[in-house]
Each structure stands twice: as C-alpha cells, then as structure tokens.
Amino acid sequence: MTILDKIMETKRQEITAYENSYPKTERYPDKPKLIDTLRKSRGVISEIKRASPSKGAIRMEVDVVEQARQYEGAGAAAISVLTDEQYFKGSIEDLKKVARAVSVPVLCKDFMVSEIQIERAQAAGATIILLIVAALKDEELERLFRYADSLGLEILVEVHDAVELEKAVALGAKLIGVNNRNLKTFEVSLERTAELAEKFAFDSGSVLISESGMNDTADAHKAYELGAQGVLVGEALMRSENPAAWIRQATGQEAAQ
Numbered sequence: 001m002t003i004l005d006k007i008m009e010t011k012r013q014e015i016t017a018y019e020n021s022y023p024k025t026e027r028y029p030d031k032p033k034l035i036d037t038l039r040k041s042r043g044v045i046s047e048i049k050r051a052s053p054s055k056g057a058i059r060m061e062v063d064v065v066e067q068a069r070q071y072e073g074a075g076a077a078a079i080s081v082l083t084d085e086q087y088f089k090g091s092i093e094d095l096k097k098v099a100r101a102v103s104v105p106v107l108c109k110d111f112m113v114s115e116i117q118i119e120r121a122q123a124a125g126a127t128i129i130l131l132i133v134a135a136l137k138d139e140e141l142e143r144l145f146r147y148a149d150s151l152g153l154e155i156l157v158e159v160h161d162a163v164e165l166e167k168a169v170a171l172g173a174k175l176i177g178v179n180n181r182n183l184k185t186f187e188v189s190l191e192r193t194a195e196l197a198e199k200f201a202f203d204s205g206s207v208l209i210s211e212s213g214m215n216d217t218a219d220a221h222k223a224y225e226l227g228a229q230g231v232l233v234g235e236a237l238m239r240s241e242n243p244a245a246w247i248r249q250a251t252g253q254e255a256a257q
C-alpha cells in the first residue's frame with residue numbers, strides 16, 4: 001500500500017465524523033481569483049506546512065497568521081494551507097485564521113474525496129480547493145470538480161503524468177498543477193514539470209503550476225523557464241528565515257544574495 005493509499009483510507013474514515021452541512025455564516029475578506037493573478041504575472045503560491053509524511057516535522061510551532069502575513073506582504077499570488085491533521089499536522093483552524101487575515105486567494109490543501117470536505121473548506125474561507133487526479137476515480141474527480149465549480153470555488157487539479165494531464169484538460173481545469181513529487185514513492189524531480197510542459201497547451205487559457213521540491217529560488221526560476229506561470233512552495237519557505245525575501249527573489253523583485 002502506498003502512502004497515498006494510506007492517506008486516502010484515513011481520509012475516508014475521518015470525514016464520516018464531519019457534520020452534514022456547513023452553512024456559510026462567516027464573512028472573510030474578499031479575494032481575487034488566482035487565475036486572474038497568474039494570467040497577469042508569474043507568482044508564488046506560498047504554503048503553510050508544519051510537517052509532512054516525507055520530511056516529518058518541518059516547523060510545528062509556526063504562527064500561521066504571522067507567516068501568512070509575511071507571504072502576502074511579499075506579494076505571494078496565493079496562500080496554501082495544509083489542513084490534513086494526521087499526516088501534515090495542519091487543521092481547518094489554521095485555514096480559518098489565514099483566510100481571516102489575508103486578501104489573497106487561499107487554497108485548502110487536503111485530500112478531497114467528498115462534497116462535504118469542499119463545503120467545509122469554503123465555510124473556513126478557502127477560495128481554492130485541490131483535487132489530486134491520482135487519488136480519485138474518474139467519476140469522483142469529475143463530480144467533485146463540478147461541485148466545487150458550482151460553489152464558485154477555483155480548483156487546482158494536480159497531475160503527475162501525461163495521462164493525468166489529459167484528464168485535467170478534459171475536465172476544463174484552468175489551474176493545473178504538476179506535482180514534482182510522486183505521492184506514491186516521494187521521488188522529487190523538476191523533470192516532471194519539464195516533461196508535462198512539453199505537452200501543455202499554453203494558448204488554452206489554462207495555467208501550469210509547478211508544485212513541490214523547490215529548494216531555492218533558482219529552482220523556481222527554472223520552473224518558470226519551463227513554462228510554469230506559478231510555483232507552489234512549502235518546505236523551503238517554512239524553513240527560510242526570510243520567506244518574504246525568498247518570494248521576492250523568486251518573482252524577480254529582488255536580486256539573489
């Protein structure tokens with residue numbers, strides 16, 4: 001059983017305890033659409049990630065609001081918040097706190113298998129959800145995509161190979177993320193972005209986002225050169241003493257030191 005299988009199994013158990021509906025009671029600061037931001041300029045989707053199955057603890061004690069404000073202040077295109085508790089030590093509370101504090105798009109980073117999680121993410125202030133092609137049956141992927149779309153959410157569709165990319169395109173996904181990390185083996189390589197960028201229809205109006213494994217801002221520049229319009233960065237920003245400078249360097253607002 002791969003780690004992805006294991007996470008999905010846990011997730012299916014976990015969500016049985018969720019409430020049946022999440023009324024949208026709280027108002028969060030308005031946020032633009034990530035697709036509009038990325039069509040205008042390249043950007044860093046900056047992640048709040050306390051821990052991960054592949055790396056263990058990264059920064060368990062992070063002040064998520066403080067971290068998110070630094071990201072936003074440096075011009076992050078969006079903020080991604082891990083909400084999975086068991087494997088990533090995040091929470092829906094982390095997401096709420098961030099969504100209240102910032103005016104950039106907020107991505108609920110979790111393993112979606114059901115509509116109820118999507119409602120919960122939106123009620124917690126997320127404007128984007130993630131759907132991982134490798135984790136879903138075609139029918140589930142399509143159903144969850146349509147559902148999130150009908151709620152006015154943006155959907156980042158994550159792919160890892162050419163077959164998955166075709167599925168994302170067939171769905172009509174506008175935000176397509178190439179995960180450089182294989183969620184089954186943990187192997188990481190920017191080659192995944194290189195390979196799928198060759199097959200990507202850049203004139204289609206969709207944008208390519210290169211996810212994971214950016215060790216430094218030079219990696220982000222490489223991803224942009226390959227055609228990515230956005231990069232999704234977690235660990236490097238969480239470990240950086242100056243995440244704001246990292247983001248500015250990655251977007252070319254500040255020279256590398």
Ligand SMILES: O=P(O)(O)OC[C@@H](O)[C@@H](O)c1c[nH]c2ccccc12
Binds near residue numbers: 212
């Ligand atoms: O910390 P990194 O290597 O910069 O990666 C960030 C992000 O891409 C990664 O957290 C991620 C990408 N897809 C996911 C799906 C589920 C959980 C996590 C992820």
